[in-house]
Amino acid sequence: MKNLALFSNQNSFISKSWAYLRNLKELFPFAPILLLLTVTCHQIDLQEITSRLEINYQQASLIRNISFEDNQIVYEVRKKKENKAQFLNEIINIYNEIEIGKCIIYCPSVKSCENLIIELQTKMSKEIIAMYHGELSAKQKSAVLFNWKSGKIQIMIATNAFGMGVNVPDVRIVIHTVFRFDATHFFIGNLVQESGHAGRDGLPAKAIIMYSRKDIRTIMGIYLL
Known part of the structure:
Protein backbone atom coordinates (compact mmCIF):
# COMPACT_ATOMS: atom_id res chain seq x y z
CA MET A 1 0.00 0.00 0.00
CA ALA A 60 -11.03 20.21 -10.12
CA SER A 61 -13.06 19.69 -13.28
CA LEU A 62 -16.72 18.77 -13.65
CA ILE A 63 -17.35 16.56 -16.68
CA ARG A 64 -20.99 15.95 -17.59
CA ASN A 65 -23.27 14.81 -20.42
CA ILE A 66 -20.88 12.25 -21.87
CA SER A 67 -22.46 9.28 -23.63
CA PHE A 68 -21.19 5.77 -22.97
CA GLU A 69 -23.53 4.22 -25.50
CA ASP A 70 -22.53 0.82 -26.88
CA ASN A 71 -23.43 1.15 -30.54
CA GLN A 72 -22.92 -2.55 -31.24
CA ILE A 73 -25.73 -3.57 -28.84
CA VAL A 74 -29.27 -3.51 -30.19
CA TYR A 75 -31.91 -3.28 -27.44
CA GLU A 76 -35.21 -5.05 -28.00
CA VAL A 77 -38.28 -5.11 -25.75
CA ARG A 78 -40.69 -8.03 -26.01
CA LYS A 79 -43.88 -8.98 -24.23
CA LYS A 80 -43.21 -12.16 -22.28
CA LYS A 81 -45.20 -15.21 -23.32
CA GLU A 82 -47.62 -16.09 -20.52
CA ASN A 83 -47.75 -19.73 -21.59
CA LYS A 84 -44.72 -21.56 -20.15
CA ALA A 85 -44.17 -23.74 -23.23
CA GLN A 86 -44.31 -20.72 -25.53
CA PHE A 87 -41.89 -18.85 -23.27
CA LEU A 88 -39.39 -21.73 -23.38
CA ASN A 89 -39.69 -22.00 -27.15
CA GLU A 90 -39.03 -18.28 -27.49
CA ILE A 91 -35.88 -18.56 -25.36
CA ILE A 92 -34.68 -21.46 -27.51
CA ASN A 93 -35.47 -19.59 -30.74
CA ILE A 94 -33.55 -16.55 -29.51
CA TYR A 95 -30.54 -18.70 -28.69
CA ASN A 96 -30.73 -20.41 -32.09
CA GLU A 97 -30.25 -17.00 -33.71
CA ILE A 98 -26.65 -17.14 -32.51
CA GLU A 99 -24.28 -18.65 -35.03
CA ILE A 100 -21.17 -18.34 -32.86
CA GLY A 101 -21.15 -17.06 -29.30
CA LYS A 102 -22.83 -17.20 -25.93
CA CYS A 103 -26.10 -16.18 -24.28
CA ILE A 104 -26.80 -14.89 -20.76
CA ILE A 105 -30.32 -15.18 -19.33
CA TYR A 106 -30.98 -13.07 -16.24
CA CYS A 107 -33.72 -14.19 -13.84
CA PRO A 108 -35.04 -12.31 -10.79
CA SER A 109 -34.41 -15.03 -8.19
CA VAL A 110 -32.53 -18.23 -7.45
CA LYS A 111 -35.77 -20.20 -7.66
CA SER A 112 -36.59 -18.85 -11.12
CA CYS A 113 -33.05 -19.76 -12.26
CA GLU A 114 -33.50 -23.30 -10.98
CA ASN A 115 -36.88 -23.67 -12.67
CA LEU A 116 -35.63 -22.34 -16.00
CA ILE A 117 -32.52 -24.52 -16.16
CA ILE A 118 -34.56 -27.65 -15.39
CA GLU A 119 -37.03 -26.80 -18.13
CA LEU A 120 -34.39 -25.88 -20.72
CA GLN A 121 -32.36 -29.01 -20.03
CA THR A 122 -35.32 -31.12 -21.14
CA LYS A 123 -35.17 -29.47 -24.57
CA MET A 124 -31.45 -28.75 -25.08
CA SER A 125 -28.07 -30.30 -24.36
CA LYS A 126 -27.41 -30.19 -20.61
CA GLU A 127 -23.68 -29.78 -21.17
CA ILE A 128 -23.96 -26.28 -22.63
CA ILE A 129 -26.24 -24.81 -19.92
CA ALA A 130 -25.20 -23.69 -16.44
CA MET A 131 -26.52 -21.60 -13.58
CA TYR A 132 -24.88 -18.88 -11.48
CA HIS A 133 -26.27 -17.20 -8.37
CA GLY A 134 -25.24 -16.00 -4.93
CA GLU A 135 -26.13 -19.24 -3.14
CA LEU A 136 -23.49 -21.29 -4.96
CA SER A 137 -20.34 -22.11 -3.03
CA ALA A 138 -17.07 -20.44 -3.98
CA LYS A 139 -15.90 -23.73 -5.49
CA GLN A 140 -19.07 -24.08 -7.57
CA LYS A 141 -18.81 -20.49 -8.81
CA SER A 142 -15.19 -20.99 -9.79
CA ALA A 143 -16.02 -24.16 -11.75
CA VAL A 144 -18.94 -22.51 -13.56
CA LEU A 145 -16.85 -19.47 -14.50
CA PHE A 146 -14.01 -21.66 -15.75
CA ASN A 147 -16.36 -23.61 -18.03
CA TRP A 148 -18.02 -20.38 -19.18
CA LYS A 149 -14.74 -18.72 -20.12
CA SER A 150 -13.38 -21.87 -21.76
CA GLY A 151 -16.44 -22.12 -24.01
CA LYS A 152 -17.85 -25.36 -22.64
CA ILE A 153 -20.90 -23.48 -21.35
CA GLN A 154 -22.81 -21.49 -23.97
CA ILE A 155 -25.93 -20.50 -22.01
CA MET A 156 -25.66 -18.94 -18.55
CA ILE A 157 -28.82 -18.65 -16.46
CA ALA A 158 -28.11 -16.21 -13.65
CA THR A 159 -29.25 -13.72 -11.08
CA ASN A 160 -27.60 -10.31 -10.82
CA ALA A 161 -24.83 -12.02 -8.82
CA PHE A 162 -23.34 -12.77 -12.25
CA GLY A 163 -21.89 -9.44 -13.20
CA MET A 164 -18.87 -7.52 -12.01
CA GLY A 165 -15.53 -8.98 -13.03
CA VAL A 166 -16.99 -11.44 -15.55
CA ASN A 167 -15.52 -10.47 -18.90
CA VAL A 168 -16.10 -12.78 -21.87
CA PRO A 169 -15.91 -11.14 -25.31
CA ASP A 170 -18.18 -13.41 -27.37
CA VAL A 171 -21.56 -12.93 -25.65
CA ARG A 172 -24.03 -12.29 -28.47
CA ILE A 173 -27.33 -12.05 -26.58
CA VAL A 174 -28.33 -10.99 -23.06
CA ILE A 175 -31.93 -11.70 -22.03
CA HIS A 176 -33.73 -10.22 -19.03
CA THR A 177 -36.77 -12.37 -18.31
CA VAL A 178 -38.50 -9.68 -16.23
CA PHE A 179 -38.61 -5.91 -16.13
CA ARG A 180 -38.70 -4.52 -12.59
CA PHE A 181 -38.55 -0.96 -11.40
CA ASP A 182 -39.31 0.02 -7.82
CA ALA A 183 -37.75 1.66 -4.78
CA THR A 184 -35.73 -1.41 -3.81
CA HIS A 185 -34.52 -2.54 -7.25
CA PHE A 186 -32.45 -0.05 -9.21
CA PHE A 187 -33.14 -2.09 -12.30
CA ILE A 188 -32.25 0.43 -15.00
CA GLY A 189 -28.65 0.65 -13.82
CA ASN A 190 -28.44 -3.12 -13.47
CA LEU A 191 -29.97 -3.61 -16.90
CA VAL A 192 -27.40 -1.38 -18.60
CA GLN A 193 -24.50 -2.96 -16.72
CA GLU A 194 -25.68 -6.53 -17.33
CA SER A 195 -26.57 -5.89 -20.97
CA GLY A 196 -23.05 -4.54 -21.39
CA HIS A 197 -21.73 -8.10 -21.22
CA ALA A 198 -22.89 -8.48 -24.82
CA GLY A 199 -20.69 -7.53 -27.74
CA ARG A 200 -17.48 -6.83 -25.88
CA ASP A 201 -15.58 -8.10 -28.91
CA GLY A 202 -17.00 -5.18 -30.89
CA LEU A 203 -19.26 -7.39 -33.00
CA PRO A 204 -23.05 -6.95 -33.22
CA ALA A 205 -24.98 -8.12 -30.18
CA LYS A 206 -28.49 -7.93 -28.78
CA ALA A 207 -30.04 -7.19 -25.38
CA ILE A 208 -33.62 -8.42 -25.01
CA ILE A 209 -35.86 -7.21 -22.18
CA MET A 210 -39.05 -9.18 -21.58
CA TYR A 211 -41.98 -7.66 -19.74
CA SER A 212 -45.32 -8.90 -18.47
CA ARG A 213 -48.57 -7.29 -17.37
CA LYS A 214 -47.38 -7.67 -13.78
CA ASP A 215 -44.22 -5.69 -14.58
CA ILE A 216 -46.31 -2.89 -16.10
CA ARG A 217 -48.57 -2.75 -13.05
CA THR A 218 -45.52 -2.44 -10.82
CA ILE A 219 -43.97 0.32 -12.91
CA MET A 220 -47.12 2.36 -13.36
CA GLY A 221 -48.47 1.77 -9.87
CA ILE A 222 -51.86 0.76 -11.23
CA TYR A 223 -53.76 -2.46 -11.69
CA LEU A 224 -54.88 -3.36 -15.16
CA LEU A 225 -58.27 -4.99 -15.37
Whole structure:
Protein backbone atom coordinates (compact mmCIF):
# COMPACT_ATOMS: atom_id res chain seq x y z
CA MET A 1 0.00 0.00 0.00
CA LYS A 2 3.00 2.32 0.20
CA ASN A 3 2.92 2.78 -3.58
CA LEU A 4 -0.78 3.66 -3.88
CA ALA A 5 -1.03 5.69 -7.08
CA LEU A 6 -4.47 7.27 -6.94
CA PHE A 7 -7.99 7.20 -5.49
CA SER A 8 -11.18 6.75 -7.46
CA ASN A 9 -14.65 6.68 -6.00
CA GLN A 10 -18.15 5.98 -7.27
CA ASN A 11 -21.24 7.66 -5.77
CA SER A 12 -19.13 10.62 -4.66
CA PHE A 13 -22.22 12.67 -3.88
CA ILE A 14 -23.10 10.37 -0.96
CA SER A 15 -21.87 12.24 2.10
CA LYS A 16 -20.77 9.13 4.00
CA SER A 17 -18.21 8.43 1.27
CA TRP A 18 -16.56 11.80 1.94
CA ALA A 19 -15.45 10.76 5.42
CA TYR A 20 -14.10 7.52 3.99
CA LEU A 21 -12.10 9.36 1.35
CA ARG A 22 -10.90 11.91 3.88
CA ASN A 23 -9.52 9.08 6.03
CA LEU A 24 -7.76 7.60 3.01
CA LYS A 25 -6.21 10.97 2.24
CA GLU A 26 -4.83 11.16 5.76
CA LEU A 27 -3.33 7.68 5.46
CA PHE A 28 -1.93 8.30 1.96
CA PRO A 29 -1.34 12.06 1.68
CA PHE A 30 0.69 11.83 -1.54
CA ALA A 31 -1.84 9.78 -3.54
CA PRO A 32 -4.07 12.06 -5.64
CA ILE A 33 -7.83 11.68 -5.93
CA LEU A 34 -8.04 11.41 -9.68
CA LEU A 35 -11.65 10.52 -10.42
CA LEU A 36 -14.92 10.98 -8.55
CA LEU A 37 -18.07 9.51 -10.10
CA THR A 38 -21.71 10.28 -9.41
CA VAL A 39 -24.99 10.24 -11.29
CA THR A 40 -25.96 13.85 -10.56
CA CYS A 41 -23.62 16.69 -9.69
CA HIS A 42 -23.78 20.45 -10.14
CA GLN A 43 -21.14 23.13 -9.76
CA ILE A 44 -22.26 23.98 -6.23
CA ASP A 45 -21.99 20.28 -5.31
CA LEU A 46 -18.45 20.21 -6.66
CA GLN A 47 -17.56 23.14 -4.42
CA GLU A 48 -18.87 21.32 -1.35
CA ILE A 49 -17.10 18.06 -2.22
CA THR A 50 -13.75 19.75 -2.82
CA SER A 51 -14.13 21.74 0.40
CA ARG A 52 -14.91 18.68 2.51
CA LEU A 53 -12.08 16.67 0.96
CA GLU A 54 -9.65 19.59 1.05
CA ILE A 55 -9.08 19.48 -2.69
CA ASN A 56 -7.97 22.60 -4.54
CA TYR A 57 -11.18 23.74 -6.26
CA GLN A 58 -9.20 25.41 -9.06
CA GLN A 59 -7.69 22.05 -9.98
CA ALA A 60 -11.03 20.21 -10.12
CA SER A 61 -13.06 19.69 -13.28
CA LEU A 62 -16.72 18.77 -13.65
CA ILE A 63 -17.35 16.56 -16.68
CA ARG A 64 -20.99 15.95 -17.59
CA ASN A 65 -23.27 14.81 -20.42
CA ILE A 66 -20.88 12.25 -21.87
CA SER A 67 -22.46 9.28 -23.63
CA PHE A 68 -21.19 5.77 -22.97
CA GLU A 69 -23.53 4.22 -25.50
CA ASP A 70 -22.53 0.82 -26.88
CA ASN A 71 -23.43 1.15 -30.54
CA GLN A 72 -22.92 -2.55 -31.24
CA ILE A 73 -25.73 -3.57 -28.84
CA VAL A 74 -29.27 -3.51 -30.19
CA TYR A 75 -31.91 -3.28 -27.44
CA GLU A 76 -35.21 -5.05 -28.00
CA VAL A 77 -38.28 -5.11 -25.75
CA ARG A 78 -40.69 -8.03 -26.01
CA LYS A 79 -43.88 -8.98 -24.23
CA LYS A 80 -43.21 -12.16 -22.28
CA LYS A 81 -45.20 -15.21 -23.32
CA GLU A 82 -47.62 -16.09 -20.52
CA ASN A 83 -47.75 -19.73 -21.59
CA LYS A 84 -44.72 -21.56 -20.15
CA ALA A 85 -44.17 -23.74 -23.23
CA GLN A 86 -44.31 -20.72 -25.53
CA PHE A 87 -41.89 -18.85 -23.27
CA LEU A 88 -39.39 -21.73 -23.38
CA ASN A 89 -39.69 -22.00 -27.15
CA GLU A 90 -39.03 -18.28 -27.49
CA ILE A 91 -35.88 -18.56 -25.36
CA ILE A 92 -34.68 -21.46 -27.51
CA ASN A 93 -35.47 -19.59 -30.74
CA ILE A 94 -33.55 -16.55 -29.51
CA TYR A 95 -30.54 -18.70 -28.69
CA ASN A 96 -30.73 -20.41 -32.09
CA GLU A 97 -30.25 -17.00 -33.71
CA ILE A 98 -26.65 -17.14 -32.51
CA GLU A 99 -24.28 -18.65 -35.03
CA ILE A 100 -21.17 -18.34 -32.86
CA GLY A 101 -21.15 -17.06 -29.30
CA LYS A 102 -22.83 -17.20 -25.93
CA CYS A 103 -26.10 -16.18 -24.28
CA ILE A 104 -26.80 -14.89 -20.76
CA ILE A 105 -30.32 -15.18 -19.33
CA TYR A 106 -30.98 -13.07 -16.24
CA CYS A 107 -33.72 -14.19 -13.84
CA PRO A 108 -35.04 -12.31 -10.79
CA SER A 109 -34.41 -15.03 -8.19
CA VAL A 110 -32.53 -18.23 -7.45
CA LYS A 111 -35.77 -20.20 -7.66
CA SER A 112 -36.59 -18.85 -11.12
CA CYS A 113 -33.05 -19.76 -12.26
CA GLU A 114 -33.50 -23.30 -10.98
CA ASN A 115 -36.88 -23.67 -12.67
CA LEU A 116 -35.63 -22.34 -16.00
CA ILE A 117 -32.52 -24.52 -16.16
CA ILE A 118 -34.56 -27.65 -15.39
CA GLU A 119 -37.03 -26.80 -18.13
CA LEU A 120 -34.39 -25.88 -20.72
CA GLN A 121 -32.36 -29.01 -20.03
CA THR A 122 -35.32 -31.12 -21.14
CA LYS A 123 -35.17 -29.47 -24.57
CA MET A 124 -31.45 -28.75 -25.08
CA SER A 125 -28.07 -30.30 -24.36
CA LYS A 126 -27.41 -30.19 -20.61
CA GLU A 127 -23.68 -29.78 -21.17
CA ILE A 128 -23.96 -26.28 -22.63
CA ILE A 129 -26.24 -24.81 -19.92
CA ALA A 130 -25.20 -23.69 -16.44
CA MET A 131 -26.52 -21.60 -13.58
CA TYR A 132 -24.88 -18.88 -11.48
CA HIS A 133 -26.27 -17.20 -8.37
CA GLY A 134 -25.24 -16.00 -4.93
CA GLU A 135 -26.13 -19.24 -3.14
CA LEU A 136 -23.49 -21.29 -4.96
CA SER A 137 -20.34 -22.11 -3.03
CA ALA A 138 -17.07 -20.44 -3.98
CA LYS A 139 -15.90 -23.73 -5.49
CA GLN A 140 -19.07 -24.08 -7.57
CA LYS A 141 -18.81 -20.49 -8.81
CA SER A 142 -15.19 -20.99 -9.79
CA ALA A 143 -16.02 -24.16 -11.75
CA VAL A 144 -18.94 -22.51 -13.56
CA LEU A 145 -16.85 -19.47 -14.50
CA PHE A 146 -14.01 -21.66 -15.75
CA ASN A 147 -16.36 -23.61 -18.03
CA TRP A 148 -18.02 -20.38 -19.18
CA LYS A 149 -14.74 -18.72 -20.12
CA SER A 150 -13.38 -21.87 -21.76
CA GLY A 151 -16.44 -22.12 -24.01
CA LYS A 152 -17.85 -25.36 -22.64
CA ILE A 153 -20.90 -23.48 -21.35
CA GLN A 154 -22.81 -21.49 -23.97
CA ILE A 155 -25.93 -20.50 -22.01
CA MET A 156 -25.66 -18.94 -18.55
CA ILE A 157 -28.82 -18.65 -16.46
CA ALA A 158 -28.11 -16.21 -13.65
CA THR A 159 -29.25 -13.72 -11.08
CA ASN A 160 -27.60 -10.31 -10.82
CA ALA A 161 -24.83 -12.02 -8.82
CA PHE A 162 -23.34 -12.77 -12.25
CA GLY A 163 -21.89 -9.44 -13.20
CA MET A 164 -18.87 -7.52 -12.01
CA GLY A 165 -15.53 -8.98 -13.03
CA VAL A 166 -16.99 -11.44 -15.55
CA ASN A 167 -15.52 -10.47 -18.90
CA VAL A 168 -16.10 -12.78 -21.87
CA PRO A 169 -15.91 -11.14 -25.31
CA ASP A 170 -18.18 -13.41 -27.37
CA VAL A 171 -21.56 -12.93 -25.65
CA ARG A 172 -24.03 -12.29 -28.47
CA ILE A 173 -27.33 -12.05 -26.58
CA VAL A 174 -28.33 -10.99 -23.06
CA ILE A 175 -31.93 -11.70 -22.03
CA HIS A 176 -33.73 -10.22 -19.03
CA THR A 177 -36.77 -12.37 -18.31
CA VAL A 178 -38.50 -9.68 -16.23
CA PHE A 179 -38.61 -5.91 -16.13
CA ARG A 180 -38.70 -4.52 -12.59
CA PHE A 181 -38.55 -0.96 -11.40
CA ASP A 182 -39.31 0.02 -7.82
CA ALA A 183 -37.75 1.66 -4.78
CA THR A 184 -35.73 -1.41 -3.81
CA HIS A 185 -34.52 -2.54 -7.25
CA PHE A 186 -32.45 -0.05 -9.21
CA PHE A 187 -33.14 -2.09 -12.30
CA ILE A 188 -32.25 0.43 -15.00
CA GLY A 189 -28.65 0.65 -13.82
CA ASN A 190 -28.44 -3.12 -13.47
CA LEU A 191 -29.97 -3.61 -16.90
CA VAL A 192 -27.40 -1.38 -18.60
CA GLN A 193 -24.50 -2.96 -16.72
CA GLU A 194 -25.68 -6.53 -17.33
CA SER A 195 -26.57 -5.89 -20.97
CA GLY A 196 -23.05 -4.54 -21.39
CA HIS A 197 -21.73 -8.10 -21.22
CA ALA A 198 -22.89 -8.48 -24.82
CA GLY A 199 -20.69 -7.53 -27.74
CA ARG A 200 -17.48 -6.83 -25.88
CA ASP A 201 -15.58 -8.10 -28.91
CA GLY A 202 -17.00 -5.18 -30.89
CA LEU A 203 -19.26 -7.39 -33.00
CA PRO A 204 -23.05 -6.95 -33.22
CA ALA A 205 -24.98 -8.12 -30.18
CA LYS A 206 -28.49 -7.93 -28.78
CA ALA A 207 -30.04 -7.19 -25.38
CA ILE A 208 -33.62 -8.42 -25.01
CA ILE A 209 -35.86 -7.21 -22.18
CA MET A 210 -39.05 -9.18 -21.58
CA TYR A 211 -41.98 -7.66 -19.74
CA SER A 212 -45.32 -8.90 -18.47
CA ARG A 213 -48.57 -7.29 -17.37
CA LYS A 214 -47.38 -7.67 -13.78
CA ASP A 215 -44.22 -5.69 -14.58
CA ILE A 216 -46.31 -2.89 -16.10
CA ARG A 217 -48.57 -2.75 -13.05
CA THR A 218 -45.52 -2.44 -10.82
CA ILE A 219 -43.97 0.32 -12.91
CA MET A 220 -47.12 2.36 -13.36
CA GLY A 221 -48.47 1.77 -9.87
CA ILE A 222 -51.86 0.76 -11.23
CA TYR A 223 -53.76 -2.46 -11.69
CA LEU A 224 -54.88 -3.36 -15.16
CA LEU A 225 -58.27 -4.99 -15.37
